[in-house]
Amino acid sequence: MSDPSPREPRPRCYRCFWPAALCWCDSLPVVETATRFVVLMHPKEFKREKAGTGRLTHLCLPNSEIQVGVAFDRHPVVQRLLTDPGHEVVLLYPGSTAVNLADPPTDGWPPSDRQLVVVVLDATWSCARKMLKLSPSLQRLPRGMFSPSAPSRFVIKQQPWAGCLSTLESVYEVIRALNQRGVEATPEPERLLAVFDRMQQLQIAFARDPDQGGYRRGEYSKPADRRGFRGHSARRRANFFRGPEGAANDRGAAG
Numbered sequence: 001m002s003d004p005s006p007r008e009p010r011p012r013c014y015r016c017f018w019p020a021a022l023c024w025c026d027s028l029p030v031v032e033t034a035t036r037f038v039v040l041m042h043p044k045e046f047k048r049e050k051a052g053t054g055r056l057t058h059l060c061l062p063n064s065e066i067q068v069g070v071a072f073d074r075h076p077v078v079q080r081l082l083t084d085p086g087h088e089v090v091l092l093y094p095g096s097t098a099v100n101l102a103d104p105p106t107d108g109w110p111p112s113d114r115q116l117v118v119v120v121l122d123a124t125w126s127c128a129r130k131m132l133k134l135s136p137s138l139q140r141l142p143r144g145m146f147s148p149s150a151p152s153r154f155v156i157k158q159q160p161w162a163g164c165l166s167t168l169e170s171v172y173e174v175i176r177a178l179n180q181r182g183v184e185a186t187p188e189p190e191r192l193l194a195v196f197d198r199m200q201q202l203q204i205a206f207a208r209d210p211d212q213g214g215y216r217r218g219e220y221s222k223p224a225d226r227r228g229f230r231g232h233s234a235r236r237r238a239n240f241f242r243g244p245e246g247a248a249n250d251r252g253a254a255g
């Protein structure tokens with residue numbers, strides 16, 4: 001009897017965190033935006049999903065950054081972003097007062113003399129609620145939402161309900177909505193979806209490969225084949241990213 005020999009650690013790219021042989025860095029599109037995207041990443045997401053869509057989003061968007069944490073009221077970098085008088089900051093999160101980002105700017109929002117900053121929570125739904133609960137300065141932010149152009153394409157991490165999108169998909173939807181609103185003129189935001197599709201194909205290939213330890217056995221079910229949540233849970237979840245009518249009963253995570 002002998003211990004199994006430890007696995008040789010596979011070389012990894014420390015920018016995209018994928019195995020070096022599959023490094024994304026040279027093939028990612030550069031999606032220029034006037035809007036600054038701030039991805040607030042829950043530490044769990046950072047640890048488990050280092051190579052996840054929050055990171056890929058940041059690598060594709062020069063005008064973006066990732067900040068890791070749970071409670072942000074004492075996070076100096078995030079607080080500087082939130083309190084800068086030259087910034088118009090909006091939190092991508094459902095709520096009865098959330099602005100539909102795709103609406104024509106008849107409401108004068110966003111003010112043209114300020115830098116639009118979109119804050120995105122990169123976490124599971126329950127972790128995102130916790131981040132908000134522990135960060136009153138985020139609770140006070142105006143909220144923005146969109147009506148998704150398609151249900152989540154995410155088959156990798158099972159999404160609890162159709163309106164719940166990955167960070168990469170959400171940022172694509174925001175850019176698409178802001179293009180529609182006329183405050184952003186980003187060419188071909190669909191390039192982000194191409195990255196997303198490629199990531200999924202790679203992960204599905206991994207899942208099918210018996211030599212890949214650490215990846216799940218068995219295939220992912222398609223979103224359409226999954227059972228949805230029911231009752232109260234379904235109602236709460238169904239509000240996420242819907243239009244204002246859908247969110248009318250949502251008191252927000254802090255409520």
Ligand SMILES: [Zn+2]
Pocket residue numbers: 013014015016017018023024025026
């Ligand atoms: Zn890389």
